[in-house]
Amino acid sequence: MDNTSAYAPKYRQIAYLLRREIAEGVLGPGQQLPTEPQLAERYNVSLPTVRQALGVLRSEGLIQSRQGIGSFVKETNRLQRSGWRHYGRARADQKLLTPHLRHEIVAAGVEPLPIHVADLFPEGTTQVVVRRRHLFDKDTGRPEEIGASYIPMEFAAGTYLEEPTVVPKALFLCIEELSGKRYARARDRLIARLATADELAVLELAPGSPVVHVVHCATAEDGTVLEVAENVWPAERTVIVNEYPITTV
Incomplete structure (x- = not known):
């Protein structure tokens, strides 16, 4: 995976890539992220690894998760x-x-x-x-x-x-x-x-x-x-x- 550190844990590499997509506007405010299974397939990792990556983005305030629906880019007014x-x-x-x-x-x-x-x-x-x-x-x-x-x-x-x-x-x-x-x-x-x-x-x-x-x-x-x-x-x-x-x- 393209990342600043190939030695970082996989979940941090995934968080980095998704964070970059948010920063560059590929994933815009309010937009839904791919589902956990889709992300697992995209990055060839397990579901727990994907969930760890999404947890990092949630802790940074970049995304919010809605139970039974999915994860969305936060619409934050800075x-x-x-x-x-x-x-x-x-x-x-x-x-x-x-x-x-x-x-x-x-x-x-x-x-x-x-x-x-x-x-x-x-x-x-x-x-x-x-x-x-x-x-x-x-x-x-x-x-x-x-x-x-x-x-x-x-x-x-x-x-x-x-x-x-x-x-x-x-x-x-x-x-x-x-x-x-x-x-x-x-x-x-x-x-x-x-x-x-x-x-x-x-x-x-x-x-x-x-x-x-x-x-x-x-x-x-x-x-x-x-x-x-x-x-x-x-x-x-x-x-x-x-x-x-x-x-x-």
């Missing part, structure tokens, strides 16, 4: 995610960064600084104000994002940012007002990994599904950390688009 352009739009219209999604604040208040973002804060920082959120598609109610913002105590402690309610405009605008500083620079760290058990439950994903984990650190012109935000997106429903000017030195 959300386009971009970075810095949202700041300008939100500054102009005074709305949330993602107004097309329904926001739910699931927790807000002072918490110990999480270890996985501690390196982004000044040494000695032990506590921050944390706002945790879940975002949903407004039409379908489908969960689309798990997020959290970590804000320095000096700007957010004792303020309305400790209340578990959706702020009336983009959070960065609220932080600018409270801190008296303006967002000037940002650095994003993107991590592709498998979802945790909690993320699978919240995002309603199949076991073994991948996610995109973004850690976003925003600073003022003087280097002060104003906010560290993290977002977890289902990889199968996400397209990341970066657009920026190219300069020469």
